[in-house]
Amino acid sequence: MKSTIITILLLGMLSVQIVFAQDKKAIERKGFVFGTSWGGSVSHLTFPNKKQTDFDVALDLKIGFMLNPRLALLLTSNVSIYDYSGYGRARKRDFGVLAPSVQYWLTDKVWVLGGAGLGGDNPVLFDLKDPANNELERKYYDGFGFIISTGYEVYRKKNFVVDIKARFTYRNVKIENEDTSGVSTAILVGINFY
Template sequence: MLRHDTALVLHLPGSIYRYKGAGRERDRGFEGAIPSLQFWLMDRWWVMGGVGLTLDAPAFYDVKSKDEGKFHLGPSVTLGTGFEVFRAGRFVVDVQGRGHYGTARVPEGTRKGLAFNLLAGINWYQGR
């Protein structure tokens, strides 16, 4: 927590997709490492946004050769909101909606990914 109503968080979104380009068909991950600010608009309602790095990476369980293990990078953004439905001290359960958009430069050009998620969050806040 930076202040009582603001937190610095690291958002790590990820999705698996089926790659059908050069070589054999295989799984890859479209992921991100996004430093974000989370701000409470009201006592239990928060919004979050951040800018970071997209990673288009091999799925660790599906690499058969050195050529399949290449990582590709690009910019990434995330936006989200959540509502805390249960609190017990520093422990919180919330319902979240999050969006992630990123691009990565791959051998075939630019890969773009967009994901929207509805999540249940289990959080422990230190110093809140």
């Protein structure tokens, strides 16, 4: 037990040394922004007749423009896949938000992002079965949604960045004229170009 604690302490001190030993270079965030992230999410969904919790894939996409080295104006798309078992057959669907967003760097490596826009509950393309004859397979539902996330840049080289982020997404839509709402929390690893 003692050796485990000592090993953890040594690894922690080494990690701190690595973070602080990096060269201080000028931040090169400017112009066009593109980023994508992959990870896992836990979605808590409330349907009129049931509540469900799912763990599945989370995806992000962002595109926009740097207004200055610490502030970006973006259009973000955030998706969390879940298992739907309401109308029609059981299938995968996506729970997401498409929103104009603002990303702000609190420090050289730590950032926050927030946005509000179109919440959606949409078909997942890889799980469509006979969409030509089954309208429920291709139904898109929309409503309100918002996103809040924070991240840490773990690697940066010129205008390329790898980051880790925590994301919270909310959306409220009508599915077949019934209100459904949900929240999703996700941990993602992303690549970004500034």
